[in-house]
Amino acid sequence: MSLSEDDKCEKGVQAMTRTKKFSKLFCELEGCREDEQKQKIKEMNEMINEMNEGEFKSVFTVELFDKILQMIEEKTLSLERATLLLKHVGYCKKLKCFFCYSFDKSSLSRRMREKIIDENEKIKVEKDEMLLIELCECFAWLNEDFISKELFSVIVPRLLKVASKKDENEETQKEVEMALLALSHISTCYEMKRELYLKEIKEIIEYHQEHRNLTRLAYQTVWKFLMSRFFNDDSLEEVIADELHFAREAAKELKELGNSVDWKRKEERRKETKVKEVSVIKRWLDVISEFTFSCTLRNGELEGLFCSLVQVFKASRDNYPDAFRRCINSLRNASENKDVKIDDLLKSGTVGLYMEEMKQSTLEDGIISDCLHFFMSIPERLKEKTNEESEEVKRKEMKREILEKMEEEGYEDIIASLYGFISFVKENDIVNYQETLLNI
Known part of the structure; x- marks a missing residue:
């Protein structure tokens, strides 16, 4: 059942109220004490969590980012407070896969690039990386544009350092998740030498496989980062498939995540919702699609992966079209890849499902x-x-x-x-x- 006209109208009013409230809180930041600013930013971050892509783009304009820089330079907003807001803006933008280029066009983007290089030089003397790490995370989340090699070589090691933390307390897990999410969205267009990342990434994955210390989102994002590097370095396949067992791990994650979701309830009507689980499933499906399109190794683990895809395929068909389409695409890629054993597709029940789909009107x-x-x-x-x-x-x-x-x-x-x-x-x-x- 689709949303009624009354429901759509109510959602539209809520969205308008949310963006107006956000703009009002932002305008009030300049005249506040630091403790009040922190409270207002907390409220603003909660509103960002509820925004759809249209609301997000209407709020986070070039003018807003330029205003943030002006407030920092005029010392009406500290850099520490600004990063509290900017980190959350970028985190939600990447988590929800919004594309918004206003940051890249702003003076704040240019100033942040300069600040990252300055802070990198400064830590060679002062040894304090905290501000640099915060800036690297903010920039990696917010940026959609080209990153220079100089900036790239600063950002990646700093984010990997955070992502390599092994404490299992909730605060550390969140820090690791955020660092990995920022890393995973660095464009595949950037060729990266293995020496810059591979040792640390392998250690993160292998440690999790033994100790289960990462959140589900963090574990997916570390694989997304590695698969993005595979785009420019197909020699990574042996590491991905045989050493780290991507197909086996993806199959297990899909199965466990799929079992935790109420697939029978329509996505837009899930109030108590496990939105994060569904989001992580979609992200896994995107990475799986890349893998099934390109993989050449046969290590006996693909049949299990296809079985998990079939499970999500069946479950998501009625109420989760985005996940369903991703399953369709992943299995199509596998069928066209001559290095994928046709037996693995047949035994998983894939052909029968496609036949059922083709008969739908x-x-x-x-x-x-x-x-x-x-x-x-x-x-x-x-x-x-x-x-x-x-x-x-x-x-x-x-x-x-x-x-x-x-x-x-x-x-x-x-x-x-x-x-x-x-x-x-x-x-x-x-x-x-x-x-x-x-x-x-």
Whole structure:
């Protein structure tokens, strides 16, 4: 059931009230004592937690960031108080995957870049890193623009130092989570030498695997950071897949997170909600999609990962479209990756789920496209042979079963019916598909 017009109107009024209250509190900061400023910033941070992307962009403009810098320079707002606000702004921006470029265009961004370099020189004498770490976190969260190599070489080691803390108390866990979240959003466009990060990242992951000291979000973000480096360094795959066991760990996390979510309740109506768990699941699915698209190693752990994807696929279908689409995309990537064993996809029940989806009359074009790409790769993948005779016997039986299933479900007719409707489905594709099925 969609939101009623009254519900939409009420949400719109709440949003307008929230942004107006935020702006009022911000304007009052200049005339407050430090203790009052701290209280007002706490209230503002609570409002940020509730903002959607539209509200966020309407509040955090270039003018607001420029005003913050002006207040710092005029000493009506201390840098310490400003970072309390800015850290939370950036944290929520990254956690909710908002894209907002106003910070990058502001004078505050330019001044923060300069301040980070200045503080880095200063700590060589004073040995106090606290302010530098705070500035690095703020900048990594808020920035969407290019980072110079000089700045990059300062920010990454400082954030890794925080992320490597091993205390399991709640305060330290939060610090580690925030540092890893900032690190994980550093663009894949930046090529990073392994010496700058790999030893520390491996230690963080391996220590968690043994001691379970990270929050679920922190553990996901450390993998996101490592997978982002894989984008420019495919030699990392051995570390990711065989040493750190990404597929095994992702499967376990998806299963545990999925079991903690009430999938039957519509996302927009979940008041008590486990929004954070759903957000972490989506983030895992994004990283899994990258992995299934690029992985080449076969270590026997992918079947378990696909089974977990199928579990989320089924659970999220009705009420969580964003998670559902991500599952569709991850499994499509796997079906097209020649290094992924087709047996792993078949045994996990993936093909049956896609067949069920294709028969739905309300599919979006994007989902139809993913389903078609998946199925148009299956016949070719079924023609692959194994080296061992016993395995080939099993494969032939599996081929026969899947072919019968596809014929039973009328998949050939479904593809044919979409000719002329989906641009990439050509008449030759239908003929080739039919011939391939007959010659498996």
